[in-house]
Amino acid sequence: MTVERGIERRERRRHDARGVAVSAPELDELAVEAPLEIRLSGEPLATTMRSPGDDPALVLGFLLAEGIVSAADQVGTIAHCGSPEDEGYGNVVEVTPGPGFAFDPDRTGATRRGTLVTASCGVCGRASIDDLLARLPERVPTPPLSASVLAAAPSALAAEQPSFARTGSVHAAAALRADGSVLALAEDVGRHNAVDKVVGRLLRESRLPEAAILTVSGRVSFEIVQKAAVAGIGAVAAVSGPTTLAVDLAERVGIVLAGFVRSQGMNVYSHADRLES
Numbered sequence: 001m002t003v004e005r006g007i008e009r010r011e012r013r014r015h016d017a018r019g020v021a022v023s024a025p026e027l028d029e030l031a032v033e034a035p036l037e038i039r040l041s042g043e044p045l046a047t048t049m050r051s052p053g054d055d056p057a058l059v060l061g062f063l064l065a066e067g068i069v070s071a072a073d074q075v076g077t078i079a080h081c082g083s084p085e086d087e088g089y090g091n092v093v094e095v096t097p098g099p100g101f102a103f104d105p106d107r108t109g110a111t112r113r114g115t116l117v118t119a120s121c122g123v124c125g126r127a128s129i130d131d132l133l134a135r136l137p138e139r140v141p142t143p144p145l146s147a148s149v150l151a152a153a154p155s156a157l158a159a160e161q162p163s164f165a166r167t168g169s170v171h172a173a174a175a176l177r178a179d180g181s182v183l184a185l186a187e188d189v190g191r192h193n194a195v196d197k198v199v200g201r202l203l204r205e206s207r208l209p210e211a212a213i214l215t216v217s218g219r220v221s222f223e224i225v226q227k228a229a230v231a232g233i234g235a236v237a238a239v240s241g242p243t244t245l246a247v248d249l250a251e252r253v254g255i256v257l258a259g260f261v262r263s264q265g266m267n268v269y270s271h272a273d274r275l276e277s
Contacts, residue, residue, distance in 0.1 A: 006031060006032050006051040006052055006053050006163055006170075006187070007029050007030065007031065007032060007163060007166060007167060008029075008030055008032050009027040009028065009029055009030070010027070010028055010030050011025050011026070011027060011028070012025070012026065012027075012028040013025045013026070029166045029167050030167055030169065031051060031163060031167040031169045031170045031189055032051055032052055032189075033049050033050070033051065033189045034049070034050065034051075034052055034090075034091055035047050035048070035049055035050075035091050036048050036049075036050050036052075036055060036058070036059075036091055036092075036093065037091065037092045037093070038059055038062065038093055038095065039081070039092065039093065039094050039095065040068075040095050040103050040108055041094075041095070041096060041097065041103065042094070043108075044112070045095075045108060045111060045112055046062075046111060046112065048062070048190070048193060049189065049190065050188055050189060050190060050193045051163070051170060051187065051188040051189045051190075051193070052090060054186065054197050054200075054201070055078070055080070055090075055093055056078040056093070056200070056204075057186070057196070057197045057198075057200030057201045057204060058188075058193055058196045058197045058200055059078050059093055059095060059196075059200065060072065060075060060078065060196075060199075060200035060203055060204055061195065061196030061197060061198065061199035061200030061201075061203065061227075061231075062196045062200070063075065063095070064199060064200070064203055064230060064231065065196065065199070065226065065227045065230050065231075066107065066110075066111040067107050067111075067230070068103060068104070068107050068108060068111060069101075071203075072203050072204050072206070073098050073101075074097065074098045074101045075095060075096070075097065075098055076095075076096040076097055076098045076099065077094075077095070077096045078093055078094075078095050079093065079094055080092065080093055080094075081093065081094050136226065136229050136230065136249075136253055137229060137230075137232070137253060138253070139253060139254045140228075140229050140232060140233070140234050140253050140254045140255050141232065141234060141254075142234030142235065142254050142255065142256060142271065142274050143178065143212070143234070143274075144274055144275070144276045145178060145212065145213070145234075145235055145256060145274055145275055145276065146178070146180075146275075146276055147275040147276060147277055148277075149176075149178065149179065149180040149213070150213060150235060150237050150256070150258055150261070150266070150275065151237075151258075151261055151262075151263070151265065151266050152180055152263075153174075153176055153180065153213050153215040153237040153261065154215050154217075154237060154238070154239050154261050154262075155263070156174045156176060156180075156182050156185065156215060157172045157173075157174055157185070157215060157216075157217055157239070160172075160174075160182075160185050161187055161217075162187075163187045164187060164217075169189070170187045170188060170189055170194075171187065171188060171189070171190065171191040171194050171216070171217045171218055172185065172186065172187045172188075172194055172216070172217045173185070173186055173188075173191065173194035173195045173197070173198050173214065173215065173216045173217070174186075174198060174214075174215050175198050175199070175202055175211040175213070175214055175233065176211070176212060176213040176214075176215065177210055177211070177212055177213075178212035178213070180213075183198075183202060183207055183210055183211055184197075184198045184201045184202055184207075185198065186198045186201070191216055191217070191218055191219075191221070191224060192221075192223050192224065192227065194216070194217075195214065195216065195224060195227045195228075196227070198214070199227065199231045202231075203231075208231055208232065209232065211231065211232075211233045212233065212234060212235060213233065213234075213235045213236070213237060214227075214228045214231075214233045214235070214236050214237075215236070215237040215238065215261075216236070216237075216238050216239070217238075217239050217240075218238065218239060218240050219238060219240040219241055219242065219243065219259075220236055220238040220240075220241070220242035220243065220246045220257065220259060221242075221243050221245070221246055222243060222245035222246050222249055224236065224238075224246065225242075225246045225249045225250050225253075225255060225257065226249060228255060229249070229253045229255060233255075234254065234255055234256060234274075235255060235256040235257075235258070235274075236250065236255060236256070236257050236258070237258045237259075237261045237266070238258070238259050238260075238261060239260075239261060240259060240260065241259040241260055241267070242257055242259045242269055247269045247270060250269065250270040250271070251269075251270040251271070254271060255270065255271065256268065256270060256271045256272070256274050256275065257269045257270045257271075
C-alpha cells in the first residue's frame with residue numbers, strides 16, 4: 001500500500017487546555033485530501049475528494065456502484081490526464097470504454113453531479129434515492145456466515161492501517177472471504193472511496209465473487225450498504241453504528257448488517273438468521 005503519496009507534513013504547535021503553547025513548532029503528518037475529477041470519454045462525470053493512491057481502482061469501483069459498468073472489461077483505459085510536470089497532475093482521470101462497449105448516456109446522466117462530492121458525502125447531489133434503489137438487485141445471495149468470523153472482521157482493519165497510524169484521519173475498508181481471510185484492504189479520507197478502492201481492485205482481478213464480508217471503519221451509511229449490494233457482498237460489519245436508511249436497505253436486499261462490532265460482541269440489525277454459531 002502506498003503511504004507517502006497520501007501523507008504530507010504541516011507545522012503545528014501543541015497547546016494545553018488553557019490555550020498556552022507547550023511546545024515549539026514542529027512538523028505533523030496529515031492525510032492528503034485532494035480532488036479527483038472523473039471524465040468519461042472527455043465528458044466530466046463527477047468530482048470526489050479522496051486520498052491520492054490507486055485511483056484506477058477507486059474509479060472502477062465507483063463506476064460499478066453507479067451502474068455504469070458491470071464488468072472490468074467494459075472499461076478500456078483509466079489514465080491520469082496531462083503530464084507529471086503539470087500543476088495538479090494526478091487529479092483528473094480519463095476513462096474510455098472497452099472494445100464493443102458504450103457508456104449509457106442515461107446512466108451517466110443520472111450519476112453526473114452538479115456539486116462537489118466531499119469525502120464524507122458520496123450521495124450528495126443525487127437526483128433521488130429511488131434512482132439508486134432501481135439499480136440494486138432484489139436480493140443479494142448471502143450464504144450462512146459464522147458469527148465469530150463476522151465479529152472478528154473489523155480486526156482486519158486494525159491490523160493494516162499504516163496511514164491511520166501516522167495521521168489518525170483516514171478511514172479503511174476491507175473485503176473478506178467467508179473464512180475471514182482478507183481479499184483487499186484500502187484506506188482513504190472518505191469511507192465510500194475506501195470501499196470503491198476495495199471493490200475496484202477485486203473487480204479488476206476477477207475476485208469479487210470471493211468476497212463475503214465488507215468491513216468498514218466508522219459508521220455505516222446508506223451508500224456503504226448500496227455499494228455492498230451492487231458488488232454482491234452479503235454482509236457488512238462496522239466499527240460504529242448504522243443509519244436508519246442503511247438498516248432499511250440491508251433488510252430489503254438481504255444483507256447481514258452488524259454494527260458496533262467488538263471482540264466481545266456486536267449489534268446485528270438485519271438478517272441475523274443467516275448467522276451460524
